[in-house]
Amino acid sequence: MPIALGEKVPDFTVNTSKGPITMSSYKGKWVLLFSHPGDFTPVCTTEFMAFTERYDDFKKLGVELIGLSIDSVFSHIAWIRDIKEKYGVEIPFPIIADVNKEVANIFNIINPADGMTVRGIFIIDPNQKVRWMAYYPAEVGRSISELIRVLKALKFNWDRKLATPANWQEGDPGVMGAPGTLEESYAREKDGAERWYLKRVK
Incomplete structure (x- = not known):
């Protein structure tokens, strides 16, 4: 399943393009695992360069990036070399060579129409649980800024135990979970909540 x-x-x-890796070795860290349909493809190339441009931002957040497709490690190496030679961009993170589709099947990212990996993305928390996932069509590139916003929101929840409202940005208030009892709902109102079910916390 x-x-x-x-x-x-x-x-x-x-x-991977940087040698073997084991998922359990990432325990205690945030991981952003993202798949792409194939090496030497136009949208994927722009995405890998965009991830690299923001790599320091991910590192500041304590997030490890891992790419993935069902291409071979030799294909990954050739593609990475080509990006460096043509664009001067050196990909700093590992790319899984999932030729047997082991990881792709775990994350359900095989497109039944062509057997290739779809453009999936998964944020994994320090307990190695999937906290966020999304799938993009092959023709739509991902927004790196939105991924960083989501990571900041997840880390805010992890640290503060507060949810984040729509369009939340770093520095904005969080929101408390809904009250679980009638008494708690009245206590929220007395405590200055805008509604008994909605309380923002700076």
Whole structure:
């Protein structure tokens, strides 16, 4: 069964453009795992360069990036070399060579129409549970700024135990979870909440 939101990622060891990695070795860290349809493709190339441009922002957040497709490690190496030679961009993170589709099947990212990996993205928390996932069509590139916003929101929730409202940005108030009892709902109103079910916290 493919993994669902909130479930723990099973351990696996795979080969990458930077050598073998094991999922359990990332325990205690935030991980952003993202798949792409194929090496040497136009949208994917722009995405990998965009991830690299913001790599320092991810590192400041304590987030590890891991790419993935079902291409071979030799294909990954050739593509990385080409990006560096043509654009001067050196990809700093590992790309999983998932030729046997082991990881792709865990995350349900195989397109049944062509057998290739779809443009999926998964944020995994320090307990190795999937906290956020999204799928994009092959023709739509991802917004790196939105991914960083989501990561900041998840880390805010992790640290403060507060949810984030629509369009939340770093520095904005969070919101408390809904009250679980009638008494709590009255206490919220007395405590100055705008509504008994909505209380913002700076």
